[in-house]
Amino acid sequence: MAIKRSGGGHGVTRQAAKFLGVSVLSGVVLAGLALPGIGAVGLAAKSAGEGFDEIPTNLKTPPLSQRTTILDAEGGEIAKVYSRDRTVVPLNDISPYMRKAIVDIEDARFYQHGAIDLKGVLRAVNKNAQSGGVSEGASTLTQQYVKNVFVEEAGDDPEKVAVATQQTIGRKVKELKYAIQVEKELGKDRILANYLNITFFGQQAYGIEAASQRYFSKHAKDLTLGESALLAGLVQSPSRYDPVNDPKEALRRRNIVLQRMADLKHITPAEASAEQAKPLKLNVSRPRSGCITAVNGAGFFCDYVRQVFLQDPAFGKTKEARAKRWNQGGLTIRTTMDPQTQKSVQKSITDHVYQSDSVATAVTIVQPGTGKVLGMGQSRPYGFGDHQTQINLSADKAKGGSNYGFQVGSTFKPILAAAALEEGISPNKTYSSPFSMPYPSEVETCGKPWKNGGGETVQNENRSESGPYGMREATAKSVNTYFIQMIEDIGICPVTKMAAKLGVNPADGSKLEQVPSIALGTEGMSPLTMASAYATFANHGTYCTPVLIESATDPNGKALRVPKTQCSRAMSEETANAVNTLLRGVVEDGTGKEAGLSGRDSAGKTGTTDERKAAWFVGYTPNMAGAVWVGGPGSKGVEMENITIGGVYHDKVYGADTPGPIWRDAMTGALEGRPAPGFDTVAIADPDKGTDDGKGRKGGGTGAGGDKPGTGSGAGKQGGKPGGNKQGNKPGGGKHTPAQDTGLLPPGLLGGTEGDDRG
Numbered sequence: 001m002a003i004k005r006s007g008g009g010h011g012v013t014r015q016a017a018k019f020l021g022v023s024v025l026s027g028v029v030l031a032g033l034a035l036p037g038i039g040a041v042g043l044a045a046k047s048a049g050e051g052f053d054e055i056p057t058n059l060k061t062p063p064l065s066q067r068t069t070i071l072d073a074e075g076g077e078i079a080k081v082y083s084r085d086r087t088v089v090p091l092n093d094i095s096p097y098m099r100k101a102i103v104d105i106e107d108a109r110f111y112q113h114g115a116i117d118l119k120g121v122l123r124a125v126n127k128n129a130q131s132g133g134v135s136e137g138a139s140t141l142t143q144q145y146v147k148n149v150f151v152e153e154a155g156d157d158p159e160k161v162a163v164a165t166q167q168t169i170g171r172k173v174k175e176l177k178y179a180i181q182v183e184k185e186l187g188k189d190r191i192l193a194n195y196l197n198i199t200f201f202g203q204q205a206y207g208i209e210a211a212s213q214r215y216f217s218k219h220a221k222d223l224t225l226g227e228s229a230l231l232a233g234l235v236q237s238p239s240r241y242d243p244v245n246d247p248k249e250a251l252r253r254r255n256i257v258l259q260r261m262a263d264l265k266h267i268t269p270a271e272a273s274a275e276q277a278k279p280l281k282l283n284v285s286r287p288r289s290g291c292i293t294a295v296n297g298a299g300f301f302c303d304y305v306r307q308v309f310l311q312d313p314a315f316g317k318t319k320e321a322r323a324k325r326w327n328q329g330g331l332t333i334r335t336t337m338d339p340q341t342q343k344s345v346q347k348s349i350t351d352h353v354y355q356s357d358s359v360a361t362a363v364t365i366v367q368p369g370t371g372k373v374l375g376m377g378q379s380r381p382y383g384f385g386d387h388q389t390q391i392n393l394s395a396d397k398a399k400g401g402s403n404y405g406f407q408v409g410s411t412f413k414p415i416l417a418a419a420a421l422e423e424g425i426s427p428n429k430t431y432s433s434p435f436s437m438p439y440p441s442e443v444e445t446c447g448k449p450w451k452n453g454g455g456e457t458v459q460n461e462n463r464s465e466s467g468p469y470g471m472r473e474a475t476a477k478s479v480n481t482y483f484i485q486m487i488e489d490i491g492i493c494p495v496t497k498m499a500a501k502l503g504v505n506p507a508d509g510s511k512l513e514q515v516p517s518i519a520l521g522t523e524g525m526s527p528l529t530m531a532s533a534y535a536t537f538a539n540h541g542t543y544c545t546p547v548l549i550e551s552a553t554d555p556n557g558k559a560l561r562v563p564k565t566q567c568s569r570a571m572s573e574e575t576a577n578a579v580n581t582l583l584r585g586v587v588e589d590g591t592g593k594e595a596g597l598s599g600r601d602s603a604g605k606t607g608t609t610d611e612r613k614a615a616w617f618v619g620y621t622p623n624m625a626g627a628v629w630v631g632g633p634g635s636k637g638v639e640m641e642n643i644t645i646g647g648v649y650h651d652k653v654y655g656a657d658t659p660g661p662i663w664r665d666a667m668t669g670a671l672e673g674r675p676a677p678g679f680d681t682v683a684i685a686d687p688d689k690g691t692d693d694g695k696g697r698k699g700g701g702t703g704a705g706g707d708k709p710g711t712g713s714g715a716g717k718q719g720g721k722p723g724g725n726k727q728g729n730k731p732g733g734g735k736h737t738p739a740q741d742t743g744l745l746p747p748g749l750l751g752g753t754e755g756d757d758r759g
Contacts, residue, residue, distance in 0.1 A: 059178040061149050066330035072337040079294040079302045083327040086206040091193035095223035100266045101232035105257045107141040115142050115179040142179045145195040202238030204287040217283040226275040229257040243280050292383050297346035299382025300392040305548050307399045314563045330555030335548050336372035341365050344669025345375040352646045352662045353379040355387045360633040362393035363666055364527040365626040368535040371544035371565030394527040396507045405507025405524035406614045406629055409607030410478045412521035419498035421575040423490045427684045431485040433467030435460050444491030445514035458484050472684045475582040476590030487519040501570035502533040502543050527627035530618045535625035541576035542569050581681040595660030600676035606655030612640035617659035622677040628659040
């Protein structure tokens with residue numbers, strides 16, 4: 001007997017029955033349900049059914065994208081990052097109210113029907129036919145789950161998402177066949193759990209646990225009846241029923257769900273009425289994702305971890321594979337960050353440099369012998385607001401740093417000293433080291449000799465600063481002419497080779513130029529590069545590549561392969577011991593005296609570039625090495641004269657008076673309560689004035705070097721343009737111009753305001 005429905009008559013019923021018969025026979029029960037009428041459905045369904053058997057039977061469900069948790073070395077949380085905010089929970093960790101509410105409002109017969117609800121199909125076809133439009137669908141929770149799998153697989157690709165959600169018979173056919181398979185393989189409870197974990201609830205919340213935290217700041221297992229009804233009602237249209245942006249509409253929808261639950265006798269009418277009378281009572285937790293949420297100023301450490309993950313083949317053979325794994329998330333990444341060190345780094349930064357200052361500072365501390373990065377911070381926080389930036393001032397360009405890094409000034413001199421010692425130069429070696437001298441006429445390189453075609457000079461700061469000097473005093477006082485004579489003596493090639501062994505490469509990824517001015521720090525480096533290089537001296541001459549990831553596990557707890565440090569001998573132990581001796585003198589009675597540590601051995605080197613656009617202190621103890629840079633963080637640079645930094649006025653900024661104290665305080669806190677081993681050193685004599693340097697050059701007087709005013713980069717005020725070029729027509733050589741601002745600096749080298757440094 002035909003069923004008569006108001007407004008539809010026998011004709012509608014017979015058409016619906018005919019549609020069902022065709023669909024069932026062809027295996028396409030739901031094809032065309034969303035179409036406005038019935039007349040054209042038969043042909044369309046028949047056409048769609050012809051490819052039904054060709055659809056694969058195995059639904060490949062991608063791992064659900066979840067939060068990734070980044071931890072410090074002690075297991076404390078640094079930050080949570082995600083492309084989709086989701087935490088997968090089992091069904092028994094979801095409130096029973098929530099389970100009932102979602103079934104009642106979305107698929108009341110879920111536990112009675114199979115993959116297809118035939119009664120629902122008939123009801124939907126009849127209602128759509130009466131309305132002449134799409135007023136009701138008949139997708140079961142299982143089919144909705146399958147659709148969400150397609151959407152999840154599409155990720156953030158708009159075209160793929162459009163295909164996954166398009167209202168076509170072909171997609172409905174595919175959805176149906178997979179739904180049949182899922183019903184067979186998973187069972188109802190598993191399907192319900194999967195559905196609640198994959199569904200989007202608005203406000204960037206994917207899955208019921210994230211939604212519960214977002215709207216009510218509680219776990220899904222603790223949801224009340226009213227709260228569950230609200231979240232269940234969101235699924236149909238998360239934007240329309242958004243309780244944050246439209247509480248009236250959300251309240252109305254919640255009450256519809258409650259009434260539905262009462263109609264189905266899953267709650268009493270009294271319970272429904274009581275809950276309907278209540279306000280929403282939201283307790284919203286705003287979505288906070290990514291490195292911007294990192295604790296203790298570790299935003300850039302966090303971002304460096306992300307950069308490593310996306311670039312290192314350990315996490316996937318291709319760039320696409322690594323990005324997909326990162327976006328899927330669910331990872332737990334334990335890093336090398338030592339919380340005591342990080343807190344000390346951040347405190348020292350905030351004590352000495354204000355976020356609003358015209359200049360910035362970046363600090364990085366590493367562990368000799370392991371390459372572990374223990375702390376990393378900067379005065380401009382990770383973010384998008386005023387005096388914030390996404391540029392990691394401690395890193396190379398390839399890892400999110402500035403385009404060119406920052407000229408290192410005299411902090412490069414110990415690298416030259418190490419190269420000379422490895423070439424057989426005695427640590428007692430003296431050079432005449434006059435106040436002023438021409439750049440050498442010719443210097444050996446790894447290829448054609450570099451030649452001085454311009455006759456410019458290099459000088460020390462004051463006329464009283466003239467030699468002869470031995471290596472110890474020249475290093476302590478940072479005497480420019482001493483190191484220019486040294487590079488003339490040994491050639492440029494041993495220096496660039498030593499730098500390569502120490503991982504010292506320009507921050508832009510280029511190679512060091514074969515020019516003598518590199519002796520005075522004209523190349524742009526990152527603080528992490530310099531800290532790792534100096535850690536080699538502390539580690540008896542063995543260099544270890546920096547690492548930030550200790551271990552990582554996937555969403556199932558399976559350990560992932562992570563990149564390991566690579567250690568290699570850069571110099572002999574004897575050379576390292578000699579450099580330790582030289583640099584210990586810098587902090588004892590040289591230019592770095594203000595950075596010296598109390599109660600433990602320390603060593604280091606100051607550096608200041610011309611025009612005061614960058615100032616450095618790089619130093620170490622036997623168990624930690626750190627680099628501090630201060631300067632303008634953008635492309636234009638800041639001349640650090642007559643300037644207030646951290647509330648302290650400076651007529652001129654030196655490596656000793658600003659970076660030095662930052663380093664001292666950061667290292668003091670990081671090392672507190674930890675062993676204080678000593679250095680292995682060697683005996684180095686200070687020559688009497690007037691002794692010969694072995695080349696017949698003599699001199700007299702005392703002097704101070706490249707970290708006193710105007711001498712940090714090694715360019716003399718009368719030296720013209722010692723930056724020069726690769727052809728050697730400018731004596732200093734190199735691609736930078738440290739003496740005066742001649743307009744030859746690459747954009748972004750020394751910096752102005754953040755945001756201009758990517759050019």
